[in-house]
Amino acid sequence: MQPNMANNIRVECLPSGEALKLFEEKVGSETLHMHPDIHKLAEAVAEECAGLPLALITIGRAMASKKTPQEWEYAIEVLRKSAASVLPGVGKEMYPKLKFSYDCLPDERFRSCFLYCSLYPEDHPIEKDQLIHCWIGEGLLDEHTNLSSARNQGHFIRGSLIDACLLENIRGNYYVKMHDVVRDMALWIVCEFEEKFFVKLGVQLKELPEAEKWEEVTRMSLMGYQIENLTEILECPNLQTLFLGSNDLKVIMNDFFNSMPMLSVLDLSHNMNLKELPVGIANLVSLEHLNLSWTGIRRLPVELKTLAKLKYLNLELTIDLRMIPQQLISNFSKLQVLKMLACNVGCSLVLKEMEHLKYLNVLTITFRSASKLEKALGFKKFFNCVIERLMLEDFNDSRSLNILALANMQHLYSLGLLRCMNLEELKIESNKIEGVGFFHSLRFVYLSKCDQLRDANWIIIAPHLEDLVIINCKSLEEIISEEKFGEVTKSKANTNLFSKLKILHLICLPKMKTICSHALPLPRLKEIRIKRCAMLKKLPLKSNSAKGQRVVIKGEEEWWKEVEWEDESTRLAFLPSFKPHVI
Template identity: 85%
Template sequence: MGNIFSISLSLDPIITRCSDCATGQASYICNLEDNLHALQAEVAGLKELRSDLMSRVRIAEDEQQLKRLNQVEGWLSRAETLINDADQLIVQSPQHVENLCMGGCCSTHPRSGIKFGKQIAKKLQEVKDQKENGDFSDVASKPPLPSATERPSEPTVGLESNFNKVWTSLQKEQVGIIGVYGLGGVGKTTLLNQINNKFHDTTHDYHVIWAVASQDRPIERVQDQIAERIGISNEGWKSKSLDEKAEGIFQVLCKKKFALLLDDIWEWFDLTRAGVPLPAKENGSKVIFTTRRFDVCCQMQPSMDNNIRVECLPRGEAFRLFEEKVGSETLRMHPDICKLAEAVVEECAGLPLALITIGRAMASKKTPREWEYATEVLRQSATSMLPGVGKEMYPKLKFSYDCLPDERFRSCFLYCSLYQEDYHIEKDELVDCWIGEGLLDEHTNLSNARNQGHFIIGSLIDACLLEKAEYDDCVKMHDVIRDMALWIAGESEKEKFFVKSGVQLKDQPKAKKWEEVTRMSLMYNQIENLTEILECPNLQTFFLGSNDLKVIMDDFFNFMPMLRVLDLSQNIILGELPVGIAKLVSLEHLNLSETGIKSCLSN
């Protein structure tokens, strides 16, 4: 009995396995090896198909700037998942193959064998189906245009109030065109960048277009940028005429609610000629532009409420911006440096471009002596002596000068730099000097000449090269703009200025080549005596006002045959003129106001 019982125990597992194999699921075990080989081959094929498709997608995206189709993206994602799952099954397969018995039709572990066989069969079918669905005639298409594209920008200082003004104006239905103006380097483009990125970061229904105008063919250049942004620029675009381009742009924009951000215009920009529909309450579109010229703002739209001037930074914000660029570590290197840095910031007069440029130039200066030198250089209006400053800053500012109508306007502008820093220049006195120098047109009477002079002053104010002073009869020049003007004069072959105004001189200055000087200003010093002859054969203007003059030697003016303008005003102690002044045969304008002169010539 014991032997029989023993045999029944040993046969029981075999009977059980055979029973499992005899059911309808035996095929999963019997076909396991064949399905494994087939799966490996199909997965290899799927990998090749995926690789080929990815190559086509990369070419479309990188070279043709297209966007892959959603169905292609979905197929690639599913293929990736299938390949990973199949590879895992293939890695697990050896142990299940080893369990096969009876010629591969049974398994020593039938339940797990059947389960694994099912997984292999299912995955094989999924891979086949995926391959069949991988035939795409097109893999990418032109992407939909985003409502706004983000522009690179740095953190800003002091533009918050201006940003809020512009953004608030944009929300008003009745406002279609907004002008942003101010002198070069004050932050207008930075502000427009902020507006653009605000559109990018918020939900709205505008199609935002950024375009930069230029001096050369501004309409055509703006048209090209608009066409690129709204997706109508193609191979034939460049061959089209200006009017054809305008028609193409208009046909698209008249159906959109757009916001055109137009940077750096220098004259009235004809929106209609460019193909831009004029913003109106009905279409809800907007145009925001920047310019250095106030008159351009008025030409684009006359409402003063919608013309926003970007002012220079107040002292606290100016120092904060400067500290960001120079680095707080540099300012803490020595107790004196921070105090000297305040003096440097004051010389920048709140102009962001100057604060940033000079801040970067001073970032590596770690000793008080270096900072003392920089402060003195700035006070002497010799900023170009600081490494990189003149080369980086002045050319950007000079563009406003270059865009003045003609050489007469440019000469009148440069003339203003003869006055000392922060000086309130009387308009009438300035115009009389221009007339005396012969800078204005020849007129039939003095009144017409003065009218032209005041017109030029207004134009220089419009160009943000002069500023209105606290009093209506005066103007002033921003410190950095004055430095730029002196830099231009220093680079000029025609104009040679010698300017030492307001620098505490007590004696006559020295110069290497007096014969080259065309204009000289020694105003607002403490000079008492002029006892050395200056040979200045080309000198046309000489400012000596607001000194402590007591004596001018008789022969002092003997070698100034071209002198046309002489200012000796506000020398209260000066009691008489030298005999030699009679030799100034070209003299047209002589200012003796607020002097102690009682006789015209000395004995």
């Protein structure tokens, strides 16, 4: 909110009765009845929250584990004292209250991970795995013998921050974000307690800002601005994290990184106008985490070989990348995570050099021919990695693919097929139906421009599928055929198809007639989007399919008028769900 703006809206706090009710709900009846004095003390704590819903929720959750009157009395004392230390006029009725939840985090490690999230811009969706890898690169987590253990700790801390209402899950739990007020509180803590962060707020930067003491800054975020050129040296001897993502970067001078010897995390992602890296990046001898995804870089400079500590390299969606010097990837001897999904450089180079990457643990990759995929599947080192995301693109040398060939990828959560123009069939053998659930980790499936495919029957062996997106498949007639549905029903397999499905997008499928011939329970369903699927007249819904979920159905109004319903009760149940598609 900007001061003195005519369109500012005052958000009223809750009256005392409603505030106490919300607070007690978050504390829980078990704690409130643990001692006769706690209920009265709870009223005093709720009063300190001054009706602010976010403060009531966060402090209520923090107090849920406090089972003695002494703990509650101490909480009241802390909340009353902290107000005096707040900067005048800056959230003096709010930040100290919210800080109590911060103070209740288990230790400094949790607190540091929380404050780190404030480096991301306001309302910015933070990919949870990317965040955890930044924590790892910064050394915020414990020392672990392997990457898997470190990531597990990161997920534990992330979950704890969500439980404390300091982060919130969004986009199907793949991302997290900070509530605006919580982020403001985090930045207030950074400022008040002398953390050396540099985060510019409320301005549209086109060039580097100025700071009084660059040498003191340990973490800097300049994400989401309009910075085009980095043409001056910053003397930042203690800088550990530098976020420059989502700008308009075109030029980074060769000497820009010269005075950042401690930098361990560098994010240049989402700068499509950035065509080349400065050779001076070789001076970042402490760098462990490098994110170049969604950039326009055309080649990786051979000078990168000096980054001997590099553990994380993200090259996803570098669609202009044409050249990676030989032995460069294998030179990163400590590399643990390599992300190359939709990277324009072929997979052959990676497969050739993987043998030298003894610590490589996580891989995302694109295959552009059945023969290269087949070669990789016979490569032991390939399966020693955790394959998290896989894309099959431009598959024009095969008409058929045995989808079970990918079943050993136990951690695969995203699978895409793009422009596989000659692929007619993704086979799943009938005698394997009873083994339904091969792809236990698969959550997201994307099919686009696979013009010969007629069905997507194979997804019956992905029991936890959450997002299914199918676009521009000219011959696709059905997703689950009557025959395959019957095979599943007759077998001992789980027949509860799509039981975890949240998102279903079907776009530009001129021959699509059937999703599934039987109505299905879809207890997690949130959104169906149908566009340019003129022959699709029936949805696999019955009146209780969504079990009370608020489902949104988006599509053209003419299509909606022609939808055929299971019965009148189903039509009435989903009538309020429709939202006309807006071009």
